[in-house]
Amino acid sequence: MIVPNKFQISLVGPFRNLAIVGIVFALLALIAALAFDVRNRLAALDLADSDNGQWVMMQTEVEVLRLQSTLIKAQLDQADLTEVRRWFNVLYSRLHMLEQSPLYADFIQKPEQLARLKAMQAFSDRWVNAVDSTDEVLREALPQIESESSEVQRLARALSLDSLLVFSASTDETRARVSDTLLVLAIAISTTILLLAVLAVTATRLYQTTRRQAQENQIAGDRLQLIIATSPDAIVVTNRGGWVVEFNPVAEAMFGLTRDQVLGKWIVPILFPNQHRNDYVPRLRNIITRAASSGPQRFEIMGQRTDGTPFPLEVSLAVRDLNRGALVVNFLRDVSQRKEVQQALEQALTQAQAGEKAKADFLAVMSHEMRTPLNGLIGSMDLMRDTAMDEGQRELLRVMEVSGEILLGHVDSVLDISRSEGGQIRLSDTPFVLDRLIEDCIANQAGVARTGGNTIRHVALSGTLGAVHGDPGRLQQILLNLIGNAVKFTRDGSITVESERLPQRPDSAAPQVFEIRVIDTGIGIAKEDRSRVFEDFATVDSSYGRTAGGTGLGLGIARRLAQAMGGSIGVESETGMGSVFWLRLPLPAAEPFQTAPTLPRTSDTPLPSAMRRLNVLVIEDNSINRFLLRRMLCEQHHSVTEAIDGQDGVAAAEKTAFDLIITDISMPRLDGLEAARRIRAGGASAKARIIALTAHALPEDLERFRLAGMDACLTKPVSRKALRAQVYAGDDAPLFSHTNALPQNTALQDLVHTLGQPLALSLINRMLAEGDATIAAIKAQPGPNDEMARAAHLMAGSCPIFGATAMCAALSGLEQAIKVGKLAQASDIAALVPDIWNETRHDLTAQYALLVA
DSSP: HHHHHIIIIIIIIHHHHHHHHHHHHHHHHHHHHHHHHHHHHHHHHHHHHHHHHHHHHHHHHHHHHHHHHHHHHHHSSSOOHHHHHHHHHHHHHHHHHHHHHHGHHHHTSSSHHHHHHHHHHHHHHHHHHHEEEEEEEEEEEEHHHHHHHHHHHHHHHHHHHHHHHHHHHHHHHHHHHHHHHHHHHHHHHHHHHHHHHHHHHHHHHHHHHHHHHHHHHHHHHHHHHHHHHHHHSSEEEEESBBBBBEEEEEHHHHHTOOHHHHHHHHHHHHHSGGHHHHHHHHHHHHHHHHHHHHEEEEEEEEOOTTTEEEEEEEEEEEEEEEEEESEEEEEEEHHHHHHHHHHHHHHHHHHHHHHHHHHHHHHHHHHHHHHHHHHHHHHHHHHHHSSOOHHHHHHHHHHHHHHHHHHHHHHHHHHHHHHHHOOOOOOEEEEEEHHHHHHHEEEEEEEHHTTTEEEEEEEETTTTOOEEEEEEHHHHHHHHHHHHHHHTTSSSEEEEEEEEOOOOOOOOOOOOOOOOEEEEEEOOOOOHHTTTSSSOOOOSHHHHHHOOOOOHHHHHHHHHHHHTTTTEEEEEEETTTOOEEEEEEEEBOOOSOOOOOOOOOOOOOOTOOOOOOOOOEEEEHHHHHHHHHHHHHHHHHHHOEEEEEEEHHHHHHHSOOSEEEEEEEEOOOHHHHHHHHHHHHHHTTSSSEEEEESSSSHHHHHHHHHTTTTOOOESSSOOOOHHHHHHHHOSOOOOSOBBOOHHEEEEEEEHHHHHHHHHHEEEEEHHHHHHHHHHHHHSSSSOOOOOHHHHHHHHHGGOOOOOTTHHHHHHHHHHHHHHTTOOOHHHHHHHHHHHHHHHHHHHHHHHHHHOOO
């Protein structure tokens, strides 16, 4: 309460009073200006300009009348011609004075008055020569002058009457202005008197407030002295030079010195040990400087009792400027006991950490030691499977293999935990395609999900994620754990894997952050258990235990791996409402590359005895087509390498001897025809079978393919049956043939049959996103160009897979028109493409809804 009143008096009061004083001075200045204005206006009234002007106009009329009278008398010989000349000259001078004098300019320069004056001047100018001539000439002209003077008299009369009206109005206006000025002057004087009264009242209140404040300050001072005297901490107050001005009783007890012994003395040699003084002086000065600019400072320092015993001090230092000199207020606390407790805790922590490290080392050693015999057992069992055994022995061997794999998984989990606790997790930095890794993880669990009556799908909320740098193995381990848990604890429901690029500032140099969410409709997790699902060996509750087994290490390891990769992991869930596990990771972007890791297949389907495993190179710039071909070929147990265009494909074929090469025709950098020619020209794969892959193949196109060195042609969309027939085509097969596209109404059915419903739905989503992006890219182009052709080609390669034949034909036509230079035709097709896509999109969305239903 005290400090705000001080600020109110010292800051608010003066500003308010200064404002009132300023207003008073402004009003006084206004009063002076108004008084000066009134004086000027009264002086102007004294000059009687308006009355004088009115008199002049009337006098002009009188002078005309005198001239007329003299003219009449002169004709009757009752007046001398000298009188005629005199009154004529008076009138002549009067008329020229009215024209030239500024006093009457406002009135005379009006068009009507000026015309009258000019007419009168014309009269005087006509007869001035006769008047100035001989008496005979003048006497002869008298009748005519007298006759014309009647008109002049009328004009003078009109001037006189108008001047009476005008100058009267001017005089009234002047008087009104003087009246208004006097009214404003009266208001200003009244306001000034009122403000002076307010100042007087304010001064009285300020005086009373000052007296009350002085009393409060006295009370505050007494309270402050009481606080200092009864404070549990030692309080030492010095000036900025370090000379003691206050020393409370606790300080006396702490240092063994009385207040009188230290007042007025330098604090450093009294309170601090001799061996530290040279270091403490500059340090204390720096602390005081920081406190003066940044506020109170807290630090620790060694003090000294009067018997020379050192002890640790915690000091809180503040600088207070009281105008007459800065004061340094020090609150000192003896922390000897706290230091002892802290030291004991640190020793206990060191011992505990040593025990944890020993445990972690033991787990790591034992895990490694257990892996060696386990690997031997599992390997021996694998070899035993090739020996002669009866059915019972094979069943026992199968149980032993499953148990060995489970035990090996547990050992690996414990080893991962021991590595993470020991800070030994090593992460690779490998480029990989994030979308493909997610899809492979989903494909790995798709069979298990179908067994539980579940659907599983991938939704790319922000479109294709692209190639990134990171540890694909560790990320795969996390995702398989999250997806596996979702599949494990969901029955007859759905699992959705959402992927998204999180927004970031455009000027940020940090890596792009991706979020992957695994959403299930399973049993959910109770609120009290959500905080410990990522703990080691936590299985949450009995319901989880009844549903599936496990050590509870998976999520704990996932948490450690996510943190080691610079990310985070969490869960949102309600009992009976399903769960959402989310993973956020910063992953730097990587350049596109030609191969990608795939998950091991879980299918137990044996290879046909008549078919051999082939090493296949797929050259395709469309990611969806590459994915489908890879899946179909892997189902046939072939080894697959991918290349994203002809140039990368030729480079791969030169280094590796592939048995089969499947290449798209239209690709950037190097098309399929030129790629085939270069592969046939030499290299490790010069003798490989080459199959063309195209969305449209006319008879003349087939001949060009053959001349380029290709052996066969597959038309998109590629069915498993058509691919299988071409891959295993014998020597008696036609040298060159092609397959026709599937009808539109069966394309999606074949896609679902090939990949399963979850992956088919995921690909439809990708197709919808790719189509929207392509249409936007086409619309963004100023006209038909290579970029538009490139966008059309990329999407045309995907359309046949989904039976979008109309869209494929339009895009292919657009690409061909641009390539042959038919730009007008290309513009017409480009204008139709968005409408065709809208229809195609509607059909795909409807098919998607039917599949989901």
